[in-house]
Structures are given as C-alpha cells and as structure tokens.
Amino acid sequence: MKGKTKERVSYFFTHLFLIIVCLLTFIPIWWVLLTAFDKRVSLVSTEFLIYPRNPTVDNFIQVLSHPSFVTWLKNSFIFAAGTTIFSLTLATLSAYAYSRFDFPGKKAGLASYVIYMMLPTTAALVPQLLIVKYLGIKNSYLSLILIWSAANMAFAVWNLKGYFDTIPKSIEEAAIIDGASKFQVFTMIMLPLAKPALAITAIFIFTAPWTDYATSYLFLTDASKYTLAQGLFGWAADFKTVSWGVFCAGSIIMALPLTVLYLVFQKYIINGLTVGGVKG
Amino acid sequence: MAKLLLKNINKVYAGGVKAVDNFNLEVEDREFIVLVGPSGCGKSTTLRMIAGLEEISSGELYIGDRLVNDVAPKDRDIAMVFQNYALYPHMSVFENMAFGLKLKKVPKDEIEKKVKEAAEILGIEHLLDRKPKALSGGQRQRVALGRAMVREPKVFLMDEPLSNLDAKLRVQMRTEISKLHQRLKTTFIYVTHDQTEAMTMGTRIVVMKDGVIQQVDTPKNLYDNPVNMFVAGFIGSPQINFIDVTVVEDEGNLVLLMKNGTKLKVSDKHQRALREGKYLNKTVVLGIRPEHLHDASIDALSSNFNSIKTKVEVTELMGAEIYLHVKIDTAPSIARVNSKTETKLFDDVTLHFHYDKMLLFDKDTERAISF
Ligand SMILES: Nc1ncnc2c1ncn2[C@@H]1O[C@H](COP(=O)(O)OP(=O)(O)OP(=O)(O)O)[C@@H](O)[C@H]1O
Ligand SMILES: [Mg+2]
Numbered sequence: 001m002k003g004k005t006k007e008r009v010s011y012f013f014t015h016l017f018l019i020i021v022c023l024l025t026f027i028p029i030w031w032v033l034l035t036a037f038d039k040r041v042s043l044v045s046t047e048f049l050i051y052p053r054n055p056t057v058d059n060f061i062q063v064l065s066h067p068s069f070v071t072w073l074k075n076s077f078i079f080a081a082g083t084t085i086f087s088l089t090l091a092t093l094s095a096y097a098y099s100r101f102d103f104p105g106k107k108a109g110l111a112s113y114v115i116y117m118m119l120p121t122t123a124a125l126v127p128q129l130l131i132v133k134y135l136g137i138k139n140s141y142l143s144l145i146l147i148w149s150a151a152n153m154a155f156a157v158w159n160l161k162g163y164f165d166t167i168p169k170s171i172e173e174a175a176i177i178d179g180a181s182k183f184q185v186f187t188m189i190m191l192p193l194a195k196p197a198l199a200i201t202a203i204f205i206f207t208a209p210w211t212d213y214a215t216s217y218l219f220l221t222d223a224s225k226y227t228l229a230q231g232l233f234g235w236a237a238d239f240k241t242v243s244w245g246v247f248c249a250g251s252i253i254m255a256l257p258l259t260v261l262y263l264v265f266q267k268y269i270i271n272g273l274t275v276g277g278v279k280g
Numbered sequence: 281m282a283k284l285l286l287k288n289i290n291k292v293y294a295g296g297v298k299a300v301d302n303f304n305l306e307v308e309d310r311e312f313i314v315l316v317g318p319s320g321c322g323k324s325t326t327l328r329m330i331a332g333l334e335e336i337s338s339g340e341l342y343i344g345d346r347l348v349n350d351v352a353p354k355d356r357d358i359a360m361v362f363q364n365y366a367l368y369p370h371m372s373v374f375e376n377m378a379f380g381l382k383l384k385k386v387p388k389d390e391i392e393k394k395v396k397e398a399a400e401i402l403g404i405e406h407l408l409d410r411k412p413k414a415l416s417g418g419q420r421q422r423v424a425l426g427r428a429m430v431r432e433p434k435v436f437l438m439d440e441p442l443s444n445l446d447a448k449l450r451v452q453m454r455t456e457i458s459k460l461h462q463r464l465k466t467t468f469i470y471v472t473h474d475q476t477e478a479m480t481m482g483t484r485i486v487v488m489k490d491g492v493i494q495q496v497d498t499p500k501n502l503y504d505n506p507v508n509m510f511v512a513g514f515i516g517s518p519q520i521n522f523i524d525v526t527v528v529e530d531e532g533n534l535v536l537l538m539k540n541g542t543k544l545k546v547s548d549k550h551q552r553a554l555r556e557g558k559y560l561n562k563t564v565v566l567g568i569r570p571e572h573l574h575d576a577s578i579d580a581l582s583s584n585f586n587s588i589k590t591k592v593e594v595t596e597l598m599g600a601e602i603y604l605h606v607k608i609d610t611a612p613s614i615a616r617v618n619s620k621t622e623t624k625l626f627d628d629v630t631l632h633f634h635y636d637k638m639l640l641f642d643k644d645t646e647r648a649i650s651f
Contacts, residue, residue: 171367174360176333177353178377179383184383193370195370
C-alpha cells in the first residue's frame with residue numbers, strides 16, 4: 001500500500017513538472033502565433049490574449065507577397081540542403097572509418113572534434129572571414145555551406161560513429177563471407193542500418209543553417225543571397241516601428257518546413273537519439 | 281574433396297598475444313570436427329582464420345588442395361554461422377538467405393528455388409517474409425543456418441551457434457545440426473566450450489588450451505584415454521576425480537597407497553607402465569570418473585575391483601542417478617550412482633571401482649602414464 005502511495009506522489013510530481021515545462025515552451029510559441037494572426041502592432045503588449053481578438057491572415061499575405069520572398073526561401077533551402085548533403089556525406093564516411101578501422105591518430109582525431117565543439121563558434125569568425133576572402137568565394141553559396149558544414153562535422157561524426165559502434169561487427173563479417181566487397185558492406189548493410197541515425201543527423205544539420213541569422217548577416221552582403229531569416233528581419237526592421245505581426249508570420253512560415261520534417265521523422269529521431277547508448 | 285589441412289598455423293595478435301600456437305590438423309571430407317576448450321583458448325581465432333576473417337600469422341591453410349592463406353573469404357567455399365546469428369536486421373528472412381546468391385548474380389528463379397529448399401529443410405518456410413526482429417532465438421538460428429546452406433559451401437564453420445539458446449532448445453538444435461550434417465554430407469567445423477556438445481556432435485574432437493592442441497581424437501577415445509589431466513578433466517560431467525597416491529610394492533605387485541592406508545590394486549598393464557616409467561615409491565595422480573564409482577551396497581563387482589570407504593557429505597538427486605559428494609583422502613570427489621541406493625546424507629559408504637577404469641597421471645608433467 002505504502003509503495004503505491006509513493007508511486008502516485010512521484011507520478012504526480014513528474015507530470016506536474018512536465019506540464020510546467022510544456023507551458024514554458026508553449027507560451028512563447030502561442031504568443032508568436034497570436035501576434036501573427038492578430039492585427040495588433042506591438043509584441044510587448046501588456047494584455048495577455050488567449051485567442052486573437054481581430055483574427056487576420058494579412059500578415060502572412062504580406063510576407064508571401066514580398067517580391068524577394070521566393071529568392072530568400074530558395075537561398076535558405078540551398079544553404080541548408082547544401083550543408084546537409086555535403087557534411088553528412090563527409091561525416092558518414094569518416095564516422096564509419098572511426099568506428100571500424102584502426103589507424104594512427106584515430107584517438108587524436110576524435111578528441112580534436114570534442115575540442116572543436118567546446119570552442120565558441122564566434123572565435124572562428126574572423127579567420128573564417130579571412131579564408132573566405134582569400135579563396136575569393138565571398139557572397140557565394142559555397143562559402144557558407146563550407147562554414148556551416150565545418151560547424152556541424154563534430155556533432156555529426158560523433159553521433160554517427162556512436163551509432164555505427166552499436167552495429168555488431170559480425171553482421172559485417174557475415175556479409176563479407178557472403179561475398180560483399182568493403183564498399184558493398186558499407187552501402188548495402190551499414191547505411192541502411194544507420195538510417196535512423198542518418199535521419200536525425202540530417203535534420204540537426206539542416207536546422208542549423210535554416211535558423212541561423214548571425215553568420216549569414218556577417219558573411220553575406222549581396223542581397224540576392226540573403227537567407228529567409230536575414231531577409232525577413234531586415235525587412236521587418238525597415239518599417240518605422242518594427243511590424244511584429246509580419247515578423248511573426250515570417251517566423252511561422254520559416255518554422256513550418258522544420259516542423260513537418262520533425263513530425264515525419266519523429267520515429268527515427270527518438271530511435272536515433274536513444275539507440276546510440278543501448279547495445280542491440 | 282573438401283579436405284582441410286592446417287599446417288603449423290600460428291596467430292599472434294597485435295600487442296603480442298599468441299592466440300594459436302603451432303596448430304596442426306588434417307580434416308577429412310565430411311568430418312564433423314569440434315574445437316573445444318575453455319574461454320580464451322583460441323577456438324574462435326582458429327575458426328576465423330579458416331574463414332579468412334583473421335589473418336594467419338604463419339603456417340599454411342589448405343581447403344581442398346588449394347592453399348588459401350591469401351584467398352578472400354568469399355572465394356574459400358566456406359560458410360559461417362555466428363554465435364549472435366549476425367542476421368541482417370533490415371532484410372527479411374528470404375533476403376537474408378538470398379543475399380550471398382544475389383551478390384554472386386545467381387538468376388532469380390534459382391535463388392528462389394534454393395532458398396525455398398533450405399527453408400523447407402529447416403522448417404522456416406512460413407517465416408520467409410518476416411524480419412529477424414520478429415523471430416525467436418531458435419528461429420533466428422535456423423535462418424542463420426539456412427543462409428549458410430544456400431551457399432552450398434564445402435566447409436561449414438560454426439562458432440558457438442547454440443550458446444544463446446535456452447537449455448531445452450539447445451539440446452533440440454544439437455540433434456538438428458547433427459542431422460543436417462548427415463544430410464548435407466559436407467565438412468563441419470564447430471566451436472564450443474561445452475564438452476557435452478562436443479561429445480555428442482563431433483566425429484572427432486580437438487581439445488585446446490592456451491592456443492595449443494592437447495589432443496585430437498574421437499569422443500570415445502578422449503573419454504577413455506585422455507593424454508593428460510587437462511583433457512581428462514575437461515571431458516566428462518561431473519568432472520573426473522583426481523587423487524594423489526603413492527606407488528608401492530606389495531608382495532611382488534605394484535599397488536597404489538592412499539594417505540589413509542588403503543591399498544588399491546592395479547592392472548597388469550598399468551603395473552608394467554609404472555615399472556617402465558620408474559614410478560616405484562613416487563606419487564602419481566589417480567583419475568577415476570564419477571560414473572565408475574559404484575555404491576557397494578547396490579552394485580557388487582565380482583572381481584578386480586578396489587574399494588574405498590568414505591562418508592557422504594552432500595547428495596544431489598538427478599533423477600535416475602544420484603551424485604554423492606565425498607572426500608577420498610582429502611580430495612573432494614563425486615560418485616555418480618544409481619538412485620535406487622539407500623545411502624543417505626552423512627552415511628558411511630563404500631565405493632567400488634573396477635581397476636581397468638583407473639587413469640594414472642604423472643604428478644609433474646600431468647601426462648597420462650600409458651601402456
Ligand atoms: N582482436 C584481438 N586482439 C588481441 N587479442 C585477441 C583478439 N581476439 C582474441 N584475442 C585473444 O586471443 C586469445 C584467444 O581468443 P579466442 O577468441 O580465439 O578465444 P576462444 O577460445 O574463442 O574463447 P571463448 O570461448 O571465450 O569464445 C584470447 O586470449 C584473446 O584475449
Ligand atoms: Mg570464441
């Protein structure tokens with residue numbers, strides 16, 4: 001009996017905690033939604049609304065009809081997808097090597113990734129600016145794809161290596177005996193098995209450039225290469241008083257593709273995050 | 281055709297571990313060879329060298345008449361079954377079994393035919409569409425066997441394929457693998473650390489210890505004539521009893537004197553061996569298997585037997601038999617007697633054994649004193 005009461009109390013507090021956390025995350029989102037769908041002008045209004053008083057989609061129409069909107073969207077997509085494809089390819093190959101092969105400098109290589117992750121990204125900004133300038137690729141897609149890829153490599157390699165480590169070596173050996181070449185083992189066995197880890201790593205990488213503002217603001221001066229975040233903020237800030245309604249509508253439009261991605265890959269994401277630690 | 285020859289094979293791992301030491305073995309076609317030994321004795325290493333998954337440090341390996349030291353695993357005409365099954369989790373049972381054939385570009389209808397055939401033999405036709413995750417341990421093991429079968433290898437290699445199964449299923453799969461061997465008529469090389477598996481399945485058994493072959497023999501010979509104390513102790517369950525005794529002369533005959541003063545008769549053959557080895561007045565080790573100790577109250581032996589008086593310290597009823605734990609001199613020993621005995625815990629008991637059943641070992645070298 002006693003154990004049961006204890007269980008109930010702990011159940012209650014666990015859930016109370018979870019509800020509070022959910023509310024804390026949800027309120028700002030709700031605020032953004034309200035602002036986007038309401039005719040108000042101020043984001044810092046003192047009155048708290050549960051639902052929009054003057055519902056409208058004007059803000060969205062305004063964003064979508066902006067002459068540069070499609071360009072910004074396209075740019076964001078090129079940056080995010082380019083970074084994802086480029087760094088995921090490199091990370092998968094190197095994670096496999098780190099997981100399966102022994103070579104001199106293996107430990108040092110892995111450790112250097114950790115050290116890299118501990119450095120604040122801003123520390124690299126000046127050298128990166130210089131390198132980009134030196135290579136003569138300023139304002140190109142390539143410049144930011146390289147920078148974002150570098151920033152994501154450490155995480156991607158570690159995450160994928162952790163997953164590859166959980167795949168028993170005997171599965172590969174079985175394939176070798178079945179007649180698979182090293183490359184076939186990689187493409188026909190390891191890659192399909194690593195799908196959950198690949199999916200989550202891809203989404204994480206994709207999110208970084210998609211939601212970035214600071215890096216593109218620093219590196220891009222050519223308006224035709226502006227990302228969605230950069231373009232929207234610059235535009236919203238152009239109004240005499242910042243048009244928060246437009247800004248929030250833009251944010252929602254930006255968040256939509258990510259939300260859809262997360263929902264579609266939800267199953268994988270949970271797998272990809274937990275499976276690394278559990279020996280299959 | 282699928283003869284196998286291992287000539288002076290050595291394996292030294294990076295770091296200097298000598299896992300296999302001068303391994304010599306000739307395997308005839310259709311043999312069922314079992315490699316057995318305690319953990320870490322180099323069984324898996326040997327098997328993996330045959331498979332080509334591990335490089336051979338020195339020595340020569342022939343499969344058929346071909347030197348295969350530098351031949352890729354897929355071209356060695358072998359198939360391997362792993363302890364953890366090593367099925368491809370993302371493929372169905374059918375795809376798992378077909379994978380090797382697909383890589384070999386075997387025509388589709390032929391693949392289908394072969395997989396179906398193997399599945400039928402193994403009784404897994406109804407599982408062909410399932411993923412490995414949805415199978416029980418025994419079913420997974422069958423799929424792993426099937427994957428090996430469809431390749432029609434000259435040699436089957438198996439590394440503790442049954443150790444992940446529960447006791448009952450293990451016994452069942454044991455017979456199934458034996459049947460499979462008879463049916464496929466190919467060479468099997470089977471690794472286990474379980475002496476029961478080795479004794480029941482192998483046509484010949486290789487007993488290993490610390491990377492060195494101790495004895496290669498048929499199950500019966502290993503049991504009857506172990507070459508040393510290690511093999512004697514490894515084969516047989518419960519373990520053989522070892523008792524230190526002194527060889528003395530008694531009225532012209534050599535007898536074995538126990539510390540408690542009991543004298544044990546020795547067969548003529550053993551006497552001759554003891555004399556030849558100059559063991560008179562030396563200590564030797566007597567090995568006597570639990571099943572050869574009889575309870576004098578129910579099993580009277582007619583002639584040429586020795587008796588030892590002792591006291592029962594623990595009893596274990598196994599059904600038809602009962603294990604009596606006793607001390608013979610100071611050595612803890614077990615007698616495996618018929619359970620119809622009246623002997624109970626703490627009773628005094630007289631144990632009989634026929635002197636032909638005695639095994640004698642040199643105390644220092646631990647080698648059998650043979651005739
Ligand atoms: N990759 C390796 N590198 C270094 N040493 C190894 C390696 N693999 C095995 N060994 C060592 O070689 C010896 C033999 O190992 P092996 O795996 O062949 O033993 P085993 O007889 O199969 O044992 P078990 O019954 O536990 O499977 C052991 O001492 C082991 O520690
Ligand atoms: Mg082993």
